[in-house]
Amino acid sequence: MADLMDSAKKGIEQVLSKSDRKKYEEARAKFEEQRNGADELDGRKFITVSGLPIKDLYTPDDVAGKDFVEEVGFPGQYPYTRGVHTDMYRKRLWTQRLFSGMGNARQTNKRYHFLLSQGQMGLSVAFDLPTLMGYDSDHAFAKGEVGKCGVAVDSLKDMEIVFDGIDLGKISTSMTINAPAAIILAMYIAVGEKKGVPSEQLTGTLQNDILKEFIAQKEWVFPPLPHMRLIVDTIEYGTYHMPRWNTISISGYHIREAGATAVQELAYTLANGFAYIEAAMARGLDVDQFAPRLSLFFNSHLDFFEEIAKYRAARRIWARRLKEKYKAKNPRSWLMRFHTQTAGVSLTAQQPENNIVRVGWQAMAAALGGTQSLHTNSMDETLALPSEKAALIALRTQQLVALESGVTNTIDPLAGSYFVESLTDQMEEETEKIFNEIEQLGGVLAGIDKGYFQREIAKSAYAYQKQVEKGERIVVGVNKYVMDDKVDIPLLEIDDSVETEQCEALRQLRQARDNAKVDSTLAELKAACKDESKNLMPYLVECSKAYVTLGEMVDVMREVFGEYQEPPMF
Amino acid sequence: MGLLERFENGDQVALARIISRVENRRTGYQDILARLYAHAGRAQRIGLTGPPGAGKSSLVFRLGELLSASGKKVGIIAVDPTSPFTGGALLGDRIRMQDLSLDPNIFIRSMATRGSTGGLAEATRDTTMVMDAFGFDLVLIETVGVGQVELDIARACDSVVVVFVPESGDAVQAMKAGLMEIADIYCLNKADRDGAERLVLELQSVLGLRQRTNNWEYPIIQTQAINNIGIDDLWQAIKNHREFCQSDTSPEDRQKERIANDLLTIVRGKVDRRLRSVLRDSETFEKVVADILAGSTNPYSAAERLVAELSTALTS
Amino acid sequence: MDKIRVLLAKPGLDGHDRGIKVIAAALRDAGMEVIYTGLRQTPDKIVSAAIQEDAQFIGMSILSGAHMTLFPAVAKLLKEKGAENIHLFGGGIVPDQDAAKLEEIGVGRIFTPGATTEEIVTYIRDTARDLPEETL
Incomplete structure (x- = not known):
C-alpha cells in the first residue's frame, strides 16, 4: 500500500525496483562513459532559441521527485498543465484565424468573404498604422501609411463596410488594436447595434494590451496611467454588457518579436496580465467577474520543445497565481486560454518558400502546447503584406497539422517526456526569477518607466543577432546553404490611391454628418475624461454612433490625458 | 563659400562642421578657434x-x-x-x-x-x-x-x-x-x-x-x-x-578668471597631448617600463628621471 | 580619419525598433558614434538633427511600407538644406524594384531582412572613405 502511494506520488518518475535500479545505474554509467559531451557541432551550439543550454540526454533523474498530480495532472483540471479543456481537440479543434486587413474597408471585406469561404472560422482584423496610432487618414502623420499594414478605419462608416454581409452574431472577431482599442470596440458595438446584434451577443477579442506596447511594440498615445484607466473601463464595461467578449488579449507575441527570449516573453506577458488583474480589482471588480474573459496571446517560435514547454508552464503559473494570490474561486478564472501566432521574426526573406516549412512546425508546436486559436504566417511576410495565395497556404498549413498529422488525436502527448517536463519546470523557475526582478523594481509600470523591459529585450535581440552572425545558430538560407536567389513570389502592393480615396471619403463624411451632434458628444466625452469616476465606454459608443472620427476622439482625450514620451534607450 | 564664411553668415551646417573639426582636432583647428575667439x-x-x-x-x-x-x-x-x-x-x-x-x-x-x-x-x-x-x-x-x-x-x-x-x-x-x-x-x-x-x-x-x-x-x-x-x-x-x-565680483575680475581658466585648460591640453606623443615615441619610456618589470627600478624613481629628460623635449 | 558619426532614425508611425536597436549596438561596437533620435521622426526633424550632429550618415529603418514616401522626403530636404553630402541609407521591408528607384534619387544601400550587422558596418566604413571633403 505504501508502495502504491509512493508510486502515485512520484508520478512520472519511473519507480524502479532495486534490481531495475541497479541496471539503470549501470546503463547510465555506460552512457556517461561513452558520450561525447560536446556542447556544439561544427560551431552550432546546442541551445534553445532563447539561449538555454540543452543536455544531450534527459532521463528519469531530470523529473525525480515530481508530484504528478500537483504539477502535471489532467486536462481540464487544476493546474491545467495539460490543457484547459477536458477533451481538448477531440471535442473541438482550435479556431483557425488569419490576421488580415489591407487597403480600404471594401478590399478588406472582400478578403474576409474569401477566407470565410475557405473554412476560416473567425475574423482577425489588422488595422493600418494611422488607425493604430489614433490618427485619421488625412492627418499629416498618416502620409504614406494609409492602408499599408492593414485596413484604414476612420469612423463607423468604415466599420460598416468592413463587416458588410458578415453575421456578427455568428462570427467571432478578433481586433488587433491597442492604444485606441476602446474606440474601436465602441465602433464595433455600434456596428452590431445597426445590424440588430446587441452587445451581449457579440463574440470576439480585443487586443487592448497597452503594457506590451510600452514594453515592445511602441504603439502608444497617452501616458501609462490614462491608458490603464481605459483598459479597466473596457474590462468593466465588458463584464456588464459583453459577456461573450474577451476585452483584452494579454500579448507576448510582440514582446517576443521585439527580441525577447521565450522566458522573457512568458514572464513579461504574465506579469502584464497580473498588472491588469490588480488594476481591475483596484477598481472594485471581483476577480471572478472578469478573469474568465481574459485571454492570452503567445508567439510560436522556432524551437519546437521550448515553445511547447512555454505554453504548458504558462497555464500552470497562471492557474496558481489566480487561485492562490488573487483568490479566484471560479475554476474558469484559473484557466489560461490563449491564441498563438507563428513567429514573423523567424521567417527569412531568402528562399521564402522555406518559411512554409518553418510555419508548419511552429503550428504543430502550438497544437502540442494546447492553443485555443492559431494564426499561421504567410511565407512572404518579410517581403510585403501576404498575397492571397500565400495566405491560403498558411491557412492550409494549420489545417494539415490539425487533420492529417495525428497530433490532435490525443491530449498533450508530450506529457511525461523527461525533456519536456524538465523544460516546463525550467521555464517556470526562470519566470519566477524575473517576477522577482520586476517586483524589486516596483512593478510593471515602474519597470517601464525605468526602461527595464526595453533594455532587456534589446540586449536579447542583439545577443541573438550575434549568435547568428558567428554561426552559433544556423538560419538556413541566411548563414548556411545560401543561394544567390531572386525572389519571384508574387507580392501584394497597396497603391497610393487608397490614401487619396480614404481622405476624400473622410472629407465627405465630415460634410454629411450631423456636426452639432459630433460637437456635443465630443464635449461629453471630454468632460467624462476629466472625471475619474466615469467609465468612458458609453461616451465612446455615443461618439461612434454620431460618426465622430477616431482621430477626433483621440484628440479630445489627448487634451486631457497628455501624450507619452519614449524613455531614453540605453 | 568656405566654411568659415558660411559660419559667419549664420549657416548651421557650417557651425556643425566646424564643431566636428575642432572636436576631431583636425589640422588647422587652432587657427579656427583663434579666429572665432574674437566673436565669443x-x-x-x-x-x-x-x-x-x-x-x-x-x-x-x-x-x-x-x-x-x-x-x-x-x-x-x-x-x-x-x-x-x-x-x-x-x-x-x-x-x-x-x-x-x-x-x-x-x-x-x-x-x-x-x-x-x-x-x-x-x-x-x-x-x-x-x-x-x-x-x-x-x-x-x-x-x-x-x-x-x-x-x-x-x-x-x-x-x-x-x-x-x-x-x-x-x-x-x-x-x-x-x-x-x-x-x-x-x-x-x-x-x-x-x-x-x-x-x-x-x-x-x-x-x-x-x-x-x-x-x-x-x-x-x-x-x-x-x-x-x-x-x-x-x-x-x-x-x-x-x-x-x-x-x-567686478566684471573685470570675472572676465580675468574666465580667461585664466580657459588658458589653463588649453595649456594643459596641449602639454598633455605633447607629453603623450613624446612618451609614446620615446625609446627611454619603453626601456623604463622594461626596467620596472625586471625589478631594477620602481615607477617613482623612474618618473623623476623621465620628467627631467622630458622637460627638454617639451620645450623644444 | 575622423570618428564616424551615424544618425539612426525611425521615421513614420511604425514602432518596430528591434532592427534599428540591434544596428545601433553593432555600430557602437564597431567604434562608431551613433546618434539615436527615437521613434516617429518626421523627415524635417531627421534632417535637422543630422545637420546639427554633423553626422556623415543617416540610417533609417522603415517596416511599414511607407518607404517610397519617407526616403525621398529626406533626400529632398538634405538637398534643400545644403547637406547633400550626408549619406542616406536604410533598412526594412523594401522590394528590390523600390530600392532601385530610391537609388536613382541618391539614396544609398537599402538593407533588407537577413542582412548582417557586419555587412552594414563594412558598407559604412567603405562609404566613409569616399565621402567628399570640403574646404574651410
Whole structure:
C-alpha cells in the first residue's frame, strides 16, 4: 500500500525496483562513459532559441521527485498543465484565424468573404498604422501609411463596410488594436447595434494590451496611467454588457518579436496580465467577474520543445497565481486560454518558400502546447503584406497539422517526456526569477518607466543577432546553404490611391454628418475624461454612433490625458 | 563659400562642421578657434549634471523651450560616455529633446566622451566657445555626473545645476561623490514622487555643512520636467545666480578668471597631448617600463628621471 | 580619419525598433558614434538633427511600407538644406524594384531582412572613405 502511494506520488518518475535500479545505474554509467559531451557541432551550439543550454540526454533523474498530480495532472483540471479543456481537440479543434486587413474597408471585406469561404472560422482584423496610432487618414502623420499594414478605419462608416454581409452574431472577431482599442470596440458595438446584434451577443477579442506596447511594440498615445484607466473601463464595461467578449488579449507575441527570449516573453506577458488583474480589482471588480474573459496571446517560435514547454508552464503559473494570490474561486478564472501566432521574426526573406516549412512546425508546436486559436504566417511576410495565395497556404498549413498529422488525436502527448517536463519546470523557475526582478523594481509600470523591459529585450535581440552572425545558430538560407536567389513570389502592393480615396471619403463624411451632434458628444466625452469616476465606454459608443472620427476622439482625450514620451534607450 | 564664411553668415551646417573639426582636432583647428575667439565671450554657460535617470535631458528640453519662447538663442551640448572597450558610443539624449529639433533658436549637439581624460573638458570648452562665437545667448551643457571629467566640464560653466531625483537615495552619498560641491543650484526633479520631501530635508541639512566662499544661498528647486512644472523657478534661480555673481565680483575680475581658466585648460591640453606623443615615441619610456618589470627600478624613481629628460623635449 | 558619426532614425508611425536597436549596438561596437533620435521622426526633424550632429550618415529603418514616401522626403530636404553630402541609407521591408528607384534619387544601400550587422558596418566604413571633403 505504501508502495502504491509512493508510486502515485512520484508520478512520472519511473519507480524502479532495486534490481531495475541497479541496471539503470549501470546503463547510465555506460552512457556517461561513452558520450561525447560536446556542447556544439561544427560551431552550432546546442541551445534553445532563447539561449538555454540543452543536455544531450534527459532521463528519469531530470523529473525525480515530481508530484504528478500537483504539477502535471489532467486536462481540464487544476493546474491545467495539460490543457484547459477536458477533451481538448477531440471535442473541438482550435479556431483557425488569419490576421488580415489591407487597403480600404471594401478590399478588406472582400478578403474576409474569401477566407470565410475557405473554412476560416473567425475574423482577425489588422488595422493600418494611422488607425493604430489614433490618427485619421488625412492627418499629416498618416502620409504614406494609409492602408499599408492593414485596413484604414476612420469612423463607423468604415466599420460598416468592413463587416458588410458578415453575421456578427455568428462570427467571432478578433481586433488587433491597442492604444485606441476602446474606440474601436465602441465602433464595433455600434456596428452590431445597426445590424440588430446587441452587445451581449457579440463574440470576439480585443487586443487592448497597452503594457506590451510600452514594453515592445511602441504603439502608444497617452501616458501609462490614462491608458490603464481605459483598459479597466473596457474590462468593466465588458463584464456588464459583453459577456461573450474577451476585452483584452494579454500579448507576448510582440514582446517576443521585439527580441525577447521565450522566458522573457512568458514572464513579461504574465506579469502584464497580473498588472491588469490588480488594476481591475483596484477598481472594485471581483476577480471572478472578469478573469474568465481574459485571454492570452503567445508567439510560436522556432524551437519546437521550448515553445511547447512555454505554453504548458504558462497555464500552470497562471492557474496558481489566480487561485492562490488573487483568490479566484471560479475554476474558469484559473484557466489560461490563449491564441498563438507563428513567429514573423523567424521567417527569412531568402528562399521564402522555406518559411512554409518553418510555419508548419511552429503550428504543430502550438497544437502540442494546447492553443485555443492559431494564426499561421504567410511565407512572404518579410517581403510585403501576404498575397492571397500565400495566405491560403498558411491557412492550409494549420489545417494539415490539425487533420492529417495525428497530433490532435490525443491530449498533450508530450506529457511525461523527461525533456519536456524538465523544460516546463525550467521555464517556470526562470519566470519566477524575473517576477522577482520586476517586483524589486516596483512593478510593471515602474519597470517601464525605468526602461527595464526595453533594455532587456534589446540586449536579447542583439545577443541573438550575434549568435547568428558567428554561426552559433544556423538560419538556413541566411548563414548556411545560401543561394544567390531572386525572389519571384508574387507580392501584394497597396497603391497610393487608397490614401487619396480614404481622405476624400473622410472629407465627405465630415460634410454629411450631423456636426452639432459630433460637437456635443465630443464635449461629453471630454468632460467624462476629466472625471475619474466615469467609465468612458458609453461616451465612446455615443461618439461612434454620431460618426465622430477616431482621430477626433483621440484628440479630445489627448487634451486631457497628455501624450507619452519614449524613455531614453540605453 | 568656405566654411568659415558660411559660419559667419549664420549657416548651421557650417557651425556643425566646424564643431566636428575642432572636436576631431583636425589640422588647422587652432587657427579656427583663434579666429572665432574674437566673436565669443557673450554666452552664458550653464552646466546640468546628475546621476543617470535623473531627467537631465528632459530638463534641458524644458529650459530650451522656455528660453526659445522668450527669443533667446540656445546651444545645447549633450555628453554621453564612450564605450572604453570599442571606442563607440550611443548618444540618445536627443530622444528627449526632439520637439526642439525644428526650433530655429536651438542647436543641439551630442558629444561622446571619447575616453580621453581631460581632453573632453577641453573639447567641450572649445565647442562652447564655437557656439558662443556663432551667436548663442546661452549654452546648456548636459553631462552624466559621475567622473572627474564631468566635474571639470561643470567647473567651466557660469552656473552649475546638479539634478537629483527622489530615487537618488541619500544626499550624503552624493556629497561623497563630489557632486554636491560643484552645484550652484540644486534641482530635485520628479518631485511628485515618494521620498521627495525627505530628500529635500536631507539636502538642506547637508547644505548647512557645505563650505562657503561667498554669500550665495544655494537654492533647492523642485521640478517635474515631464509635466513642465517648476521650470520657471529653475530659470529664475539660474538668473539669480548670474545676478549674484555679477554683484559679487567686478566684471573685470570675472572676465580675468574666465580667461585664466580657459588658458589653463588649453595649456594643459596641449602639454598633455605633447607629453603623450613624446612618451609614446620615446625609446627611454619603453626601456623604463622594461626596467620596472625586471625589478631594477620602481615607477617613482623612474618618473623623476623621465620628467627631467622630458622637460627638454617639451620645450623644444 | 575622423570618428564616424551615424544618425539612426525611425521615421513614420511604425514602432518596430528591434532592427534599428540591434544596428545601433553593432555600430557602437564597431567604434562608431551613433546618434539615436527615437521613434516617429518626421523627415524635417531627421534632417535637422543630422545637420546639427554633423553626422556623415543617416540610417533609417522603415517596416511599414511607407518607404517610397519617407526616403525621398529626406533626400529632398538634405538637398534643400545644403547637406547633400550626408549619406542616406536604410533598412526594412523594401522590394528590390523600390530600392532601385530610391537609388536613382541618391539614396544609398537599402538593407533588407537577413542582412548582417557586419555587412552594414563594412558598407559604412567603405562609404566613409569616399565621402567628399570640403574646404574651410
